[in-house]
Amino acid sequence: MKAKNFEQQFDDDVDLTASLDLTKAKRVMQTQKRVNVDFPTWMVDSLDREASKLGVTRQSVIKVWLAERLEAASSNLRNQPTRGGALHHRTP
Numbered sequence: 001m002k003a004k005n006f007e008q009q010f011d012d013d014v015d016l017t018a019s020l021d022l023t024k025a026k027r028v029m030q031t032q033k034r035v036n037v038d039f040p041t042w043m044v045d046s047l048d049r050e051a052s053k054l055g056v057t058r059q060s061v062i063k064v065w066l067a068e069r070l071e072a073a074s075s076n077l078r079n080q081p082t083r084g085g086a087l088h089h090r091t092p
Helices: 003-011 041-054 058-078
Strands: none
Touching: 041 058
8 A cells, every 4th residue: 555545544543553553562661560568558559449440450550550650640740840931841
Protein backbone atom coordinates (compact mmCIF):
# COMPACT_ATOMS: atom_id res chain seq x y z
CA MET A 1 0.00 0.00 0.00
CA LYS A 2 1.30 3.45 -0.88
CA ALA A 3 1.95 5.85 1.99
CA LYS A 4 -0.58 8.37 0.67
CA ASN A 5 -3.29 5.68 0.59
CA PHE A 6 -2.30 4.49 4.08
CA GLU A 7 -2.49 8.05 5.46
CA GLN A 8 -5.90 8.62 3.87
CA GLN A 9 -7.28 5.42 5.38
CA PHE A 10 -5.75 6.34 8.74
CA ASP A 11 -7.40 9.77 8.57
CA ASP A 12 -10.70 8.05 7.70
CA ASP A 13 -10.42 5.91 10.87
CA VAL A 14 -10.04 2.67 8.89
CA ASP A 15 -8.65 -0.25 10.93
CA LEU A 16 -5.19 -0.72 9.41
CA THR A 17 -3.83 -3.44 11.71
CA ALA A 18 -4.10 -6.08 8.96
CA SER A 19 -1.80 -3.90 6.81
CA LEU A 20 0.92 -3.72 9.47
CA ASP A 21 3.73 -6.14 10.33
CA LEU A 22 3.52 -6.13 14.12
CA THR A 23 6.05 -8.94 14.67
CA LYS A 24 8.83 -6.44 15.41
CA ALA A 25 6.71 -3.73 17.01
CA LYS A 26 7.89 -2.43 20.37
CA ARG A 27 6.22 -0.24 22.92
CA VAL A 28 8.44 2.74 23.60
CA MET A 29 9.42 3.25 27.24
CA GLN A 30 7.66 0.02 28.27
CA THR A 31 10.58 -2.27 29.13
CA GLN A 32 10.19 -3.76 32.56
CA LYS A 33 12.59 -3.32 35.48
CA ARG A 34 12.02 -5.12 38.75
CA VAL A 35 12.20 -3.09 41.96
CA ASN A 36 11.60 -4.11 45.55
CA VAL A 37 9.66 -1.80 47.83
CA ASP A 38 8.79 -2.40 51.46
CA PHE A 39 5.33 -1.16 52.50
CA PRO A 40 3.84 -1.06 55.99
CA THR A 41 1.24 -3.75 56.64
CA TRP A 42 -1.65 -1.27 56.77
CA MET A 43 -0.71 -0.02 53.30
CA VAL A 44 -0.58 -3.54 51.83
CA ASP A 45 -3.96 -4.29 53.39
CA SER A 46 -5.42 -1.10 51.87
CA LEU A 47 -3.93 -1.93 48.49
CA ASP A 48 -5.37 -5.43 48.65
CA ARG A 49 -8.84 -4.11 49.51
CA GLU A 50 -8.71 -1.66 46.60
CA ALA A 51 -7.43 -4.34 44.22
CA SER A 52 -10.22 -6.69 45.29
CA LYS A 53 -12.82 -3.96 44.83
CA LEU A 54 -11.52 -3.28 41.30
CA GLY A 55 -10.98 -6.95 40.44
CA VAL A 56 -7.29 -6.48 39.64
CA THR A 57 -3.98 -7.40 41.24
CA ARG A 58 -2.21 -5.37 43.90
CA GLN A 59 0.59 -4.77 41.41
CA SER A 60 -1.87 -3.29 38.91
CA VAL A 61 -3.22 -0.85 41.49
CA ILE A 62 0.29 0.25 42.42
CA LYS A 63 1.32 0.71 38.77
CA VAL A 64 -1.78 2.71 37.83
CA TRP A 65 -1.62 4.94 40.89
CA LEU A 66 2.09 5.61 40.44
CA ALA A 67 1.61 6.37 36.74
CA GLU A 68 -1.21 8.82 37.54
CA ARG A 69 0.90 10.55 40.17
CA LEU A 70 3.95 10.78 37.90
CA GLU A 71 1.85 12.19 35.03
CA ALA A 72 0.35 14.80 37.35
CA ALA A 73 3.79 15.76 38.67
CA SER A 74 5.16 16.01 35.13
CA SER A 75 2.20 18.16 34.08
CA ASN A 76 2.76 20.48 37.05
CA LEU A 77 6.43 20.90 36.11
CA ARG A 78 5.58 21.83 32.53
CA ASN A 79 3.23 24.59 33.65
CA GLN A 80 5.37 26.19 36.36
CA PRO A 81 6.30 29.84 35.87
CA THR A 82 9.97 30.59 35.20
CA ARG A 83 11.92 33.18 37.17
CA GLY A 84 10.88 35.84 34.66
CA GLY A 85 7.21 35.02 35.23
CA ALA A 86 6.58 33.30 31.89
CA LEU A 87 5.12 29.82 31.89
CA HIS A 88 7.64 27.08 31.20
CA HIS A 89 6.19 24.70 28.62
CA ARG A 90 8.19 21.52 28.26
CA THR A 91 7.21 18.85 25.81
CA PRO A 92 6.73 15.43 27.41
